[in-house]
Amino acid sequence: MRWNGWGDPERAKPLPRAVQALLPLLLGRVRKPAAPVELANVRLTPSALSGEDLDAFRGAVGDENVSAAPEARIYHSGGRSTLDLLRRRAIEQEAPDAVVRPGSHEEVRACLDLATARKIAVIPFGGGTSVVGALDPERGAQLAVVSLDLRRLSGLIHLDPVSGEAVLAAGTTGPEAESLLAEHGFELGHYPQSFRYATIGGFAAARSSGQNSAGYGRFDTMVTGIRVATPTGDLELGRSPGSAAGPDLIRVFLGSEGIFGVITEVKVRVHPTPQHRVFEAWTFPNFAAGAEGLRQVAQHASGPTVIRLSDEAETAVSLAQVGKIGKALAKGASVVTVYEGEGIPLRRARTSELLRAAGGTSSGEGDAAEWMKGRFDGPYLRDSLLDAGVFCETLETATTWAKLSELRSAVEASLKDGFSAIGSKSYVMCHVSHIYPTGASLYFTVLASIREDPLEAWLKIKAHTNDSILAAGGTISHHHAVGRDHAPWLREEVGETGIRILEAIKRELDPHGILNPGAVIAADSASSSAQDS
Amino acid sequence: MRWNGWGDPERAKPLPRAVQALLPLLLGRVRKPAAPVELANVRLTPSALSGEDLDAFRGAVGDENVSAAPEARIYHSGGRSTLDLLRRRAIEQEAPDAVVRPGSHEEVRACLDLATARKIAVIPFGGGTSVVGALDPERGAQLAVVSLDLRRLSGLIHLDPVSGEAVLAAGTTGPEAESLLAEHGFELGHYPQSFRYATIGGFAAARSSGQNSAGYGRFDTMVTGIRVATPTGDLELGRSPGSAAGPDLIRVFLGSEGIFGVITEVKVRVHPTPQHRVFEAWTFPNFAAGAEGLRQVAQHASGPTVIRLSDEAETAVSLAQVGKIGKALAKGASVVTVYEGEGIPLRRARTSELLRAAGGTSSGEGDAAEWMKGRFDGPYLRDSLLDAGVFCETLETATTWAKLSELRSAVEASLKDGFSAIGSKSYVMCHVSHIYPTGASLYFTVLASIREDPLEAWLKIKAHTNDSILAAGGTISHHHAVGRDHAPWLREEVGETGIRILEAIKRELDPHGILNPGAVIAADSASSSAQDS
The missing domain is CATH 3.40.462.40 (FAD-linked oxidase, cap domain/gating helix)
Known part of the structure; x- marks a missing residue:
């Protein structure tokens, strides 16, 4: 993925002539802005991590899976909203202090323990396609912030062809998942616009919905189980397609956007690859x-x-x-x-x-x-x-x-x-x-x-x-999620009591507030109108 | 409903002769037990409520809607599991100290405030059909316990025929709901075996599933919104059939069996009454x-x-x-x-x-x-x-x-x-x-x-x-729920971290623990094997 735009540069779409002709009719005079900044010219905030911090993470995930290089940091400095892209056009930019790439549930667990001990914020990072500010390198009350890149957690862990259930590692991308399932004659059928880059864990964490939702449902209805590492304990949920065993705790993590824990595995309903x-x-x-x-x-x-x-x-x-x-x-x-x-x-x-x-x-x-x-x-x-x-x-x-x-x-x-x-x-x-x-x-x-x-x-x-x-009675998001951009409006949508529930879960699972600070739950009760003025 | 059995005495089913003949073949010799105790002979634990307590509730819901009479208390002393029925055959029986019948969301709110101030436990009571001990008159750390009978919260509050959505008061029974909807040409289509007595709020609180679930889904998939009174604040949720606005907080209350709050209204998906x-x-x-x-x-x-x-x-x-x-x-x-x-x-x-x-x-x-x-x-x-x-x-x-x-x-x-x-x-x-x-x-x-x-x-x-x-990998309940009977196994099913999430929500919404103490979350970490020995 381009560091300051979408996807593969090879697939870039220059504006068709017809569009160039149409734009002035629709929008009046359009002025070409200054050329975007070159990566080499970007000035990043210096990394706040000590050599000891970096060594500790290297010990947990291997030397080659920790990087404080500017390229890695800037690539992980946000998502792909237009705000993100406009921010990528500035000379001065913020970025996480390092990128850490765990390769297993246990390595995620170790990273969370280290981060808690060292007061380092952790931003779980899947495909990097958030368009709601869920990946901003916010450190909250911590001393530094790392991007926890989950792409190494990749693969089909288990397939139950009788029940039509597959367990996928959270960092598996859409195309990787479909290709692995296709080998066995199955399909997930989840095709959001971010499909080519976004990950299974991201689909779950953000309650994604894909273009085939009329046929196969939104992603949260496809999920039948999850494995999560939280700063204070692990969870493994999902014994049955239907249950009355208390509130559905899987739903606490679907839409949690990394503030309660890191989803490491997702069990999903799959169907035979359609033939027609x-x-x-x-x-x-x-x-x-x-x-x-x-x-x-x-x-x-x-x-x-x-x-x-x-x-x-x-x-x-x-x-x-x-x-x-x-x-x-x-x-x-x-x-x-x-x-x-x-x-x-x-x-x-x-x-x-x-x-x-x-x-x-x-x-x-x-x-x-x-x-x-x-x-x-x-x-x-x-x-x-x-x-x-x-x-x-x-x-x-x-x-x-x-x-x-x-x-x-x-x-x-x-x-x-x-x-x-x-x-x-x-x-x-x-x-x-x-x-x-x-x-x-x-x-x-x-x-x-x-x-x-x-x-x-x-x-x-x-x-x-x-x-x-x-x-007008709408929800603040149907499938883009909350991130930081929508957090003040989530408060309005679910009310103070609703936010208190989220805060209570957050305090319990992440008492030091290391996970994605500022996402989903706005730091204070700043109302939307306060933002207006 | 009979106080010590199921339903309408007029509909009682004597054992068919053929069954009487079959039983000894299946079970060997069967001895007829002593006749069940008469209601008049039951000795109830004396009510622990003071006259002041009762007056306070009368002030909130009206004199006629508070009762400490033995008949009312014993009727609300449990659900309808076989354990419940066996307990109803004893001379000495436990019962809530009074029955309080609020008639509106605001009266529910007032009852919760009173109960908190006076250290009185509250057991929300719909149709009384729990078969998992969700209605046991347990007072936990409180001084007394009342049954909060929600049957007066009855009726069709709103119908949106375009969207196929209805708002029903939580105490509306299955037949009442279907009859109200039928006047407008709609049906809910939720037919659990408890249908004739159970309430809409109970279906939601217990994650019910009905006999037509293959066609219309389990009850939790029918719910599109809820209104809840908790001891520390109200919630009104449900703006859209699909949302990515954080975790689905409706799901926190579906399956909560009255431990987090009292569901007072439920918005449900309805469909045109089937003609064939x-x-x-x-x-x-x-x-x-x-x-x-x-x-x-x-x-x-x-x-x-x-x-x-x-x-x-x-x-x-x-x-x-x-x-x-x-x-x-x-x-x-x-x-x-x-x-x-x-x-x-x-x-x-x-x-x-x-x-x-x-x-x-x-x-x-x-x-x-x-x-x-x-x-x-x-x-x-x-x-x-x-x-x-x-x-x-x-x-x-x-x-x-x-x-x-x-x-x-x-x-x-x-x-x-x-x-x-x-x-x-x-x-x-x-x-x-x-x-x-x-x-x-x-x-x-x-x-x-x-x-x-x-x-x-x-x-x-x-x-x-x-x-x-x-x-064997099953869930502890598909649609009967947890109540008190399954609470130790819920802990095993969702793990310690899962239980901590439930406890955190409970502490936040019901910090004094007045709501249905001992249900869903077992009081301590008594394992199932401890119960075995």
Whole structure:
């Protein structure tokens, strides 16, 4: 992964000519910013670790698995939100004081013991794809901070083909997991946009949801067990797919983003690799009609594996299909459906019937297959947009079907008003990509011309937008998680009593506060409005 | 509900003649025990509450909603396990010191405040159907104990027909909920055996699972929100069907059995009342073949609403169909399937194909419709068996498909050996009634001739059996929950670190320990083997 952008430099997507032509129409005049800083020119805060500290970690994980080199530190200095990428463009940058790479549960355990004894904060690091500030090198009350890179915890530990359960090491990436399972004829089927880099442990810690969620569920419903190392003890949970043995403690760790412990193994439900795949694209007169179609599909369990609806703005520029941008300004709201596995003709027939009744028109395979080809490539385009002077960021939420349209309008208005107030023209697109019987997610992409200080401007606009989300009844995150960026709003969403529960668990498992300080639980009760002012 | 037995005395099921004839064959000589004690002859421990205490509660909930009368106290003195029923046959009995019936969330809140100030333990009480000792009048470190009867919190608070979500007051019983929803064309579809008496709040607090779980999921997957009063603050959770806003705090309360707070409202997913229902019964050569059939159905999502498999012993005496017992000793292992809702022909065709491939033979509607008619009546029969001198109890667990047969054998052996060691002949039956892609539940019914002290004997046999369950990889409960009876084994199942998480939440929300002392979290680290000796 590039240190200051997304993914593999070989796969970089220069802006298509059509997009270059379209941008001024959407955003007005766009000024190309200064070139990004070179890695060699970045000035990092000096490492706060002593030679003894480093030797202690070397003793625990091996010399070659501890590094305080600038390259390693900067690579682990954050995630991949647009804020992260803007911060990577500065000369002065913060970074963890070292990177430590344990190779086993026991080495993780040893690192936590060392860190506690030496007052060193630990940021668990999987694929590095957080877009909510979960990886910021915050040391809290500790003397230093290390990034605990979990990529060496990799592999398929156990497969139970009868029960359809696999135990994967937490640092296994999406492609590694699928390739290991495929050797045995199985698939996990979890494909978030971060798939190529993110890890199994990260999916669990952040309650990820993938593009095939209509077929296989969100990641937290795939998890049937976990192994965790906390600063004060280990856990191994998950004896049954259903249990009434007290509260489900697995759920304490799903969404905990490394503040309670380090997930080292995850047991997941897997299914036989699907042998068939069918694509179908649809057009609706507008977003509302498309949303009604998706609601019918969700409530009648008609069974597509993927279903997503782009609103009029997203459909018009076809941003969902990176390769095609600007080809033609399509009208209405487009829907992509994909069916995998068995019984496709029947599932498709029922889904089609429902979509047609809601006002949809099938265009056959249409753009659906093309969407699938480009589905992990969105973040590459963001890099090119930033280089061209276009601010590009995404955010997401979810609510019930009854509140969905109102929530969408509230978020769109907040984003547009926010950019408008600082004299920037913006373009806001939205899609629904995760459906449930009772509601759905909303995923927004905003483009705007970059002004003087895009980072500060975005912090304010995002804060207002977060307020709007909660006011309209949405959740502060459907699948990006909380990190540090959403922590003040989590407090509002779950209330003081909810935060006290999280704090109590934190005190019990991590009494010295070494794990990911400042993530999930905001340090104090700073309200969102305090951030506004 | 009868104070010392199950349900409505009008519905009592005397033992059919055929059963009376069968029992000696299965169990040897059975001696009719002494007649149960009359309510008027029971000597209750005197109430430990002062007149001031009672007045304080009367001030909070109204005079008519506080009672220290023996009838009210004894009715609330426990649940409906066989242990409970045996205890109800003694002259000396323990009971809560009073029964308090709040009528709103605010009154619950006021009761918790009063109880904290006056050092009074509070046992939340819904339908009173716990079979794991969750309602024992244990006062812990408090001076007295009240039963907080939640039945006045009844009704449909809100229905969102677009999203298919309903908010129900926690004290609403199963039939009340279904009747209120039916007025609007909706159904919850949660039918545990306790359905006629148990409450929505109880379903949530105990992580219930109903007979239609193959179609509509276990209760914890139906819950989309909750409102809770804890001794130190309120919570209102549930903005979205899917969220990554930190750990799912709803799950902290599902399965908490009243130790963290009192659930006052539950938001649940509902679906349109099914218009069609089809029954089909199957026979398999043996349990293993039937289990393989159910696994195929679960892993291919073929879609029955109900599916259950009785092993050879249960099939032989047809105990699953109370009305028919002893009609004829059926051979093999029987399966009941029920389909509700839309698309039944296709779902049934696929399920039938899978069951046939696993060695099943359809007998058409067979006994399936009859099973459905009698499906809530099992507990009535237990009363008649106890009266006839036959010990009858149930227990349940779950695990992955790969371990299912071994777990079943281990439990059966433990039960039979346990009764054999005290010179009792026993008959052990088992069924699978909840299936998942990765595993299934096992539900056991044991009959045995009653010896001198059946209560003490059963405590020992159950302790050994619980050890066997955990040793064979099962969960200590799939849907009966933990209560006091399973608390030592919960500790073994989730480990010391898991228990510390529960204790930390408990300390934070209920620092004085007034809520259901001794439930879920065993008072000390008494191991299961300590109970054995």
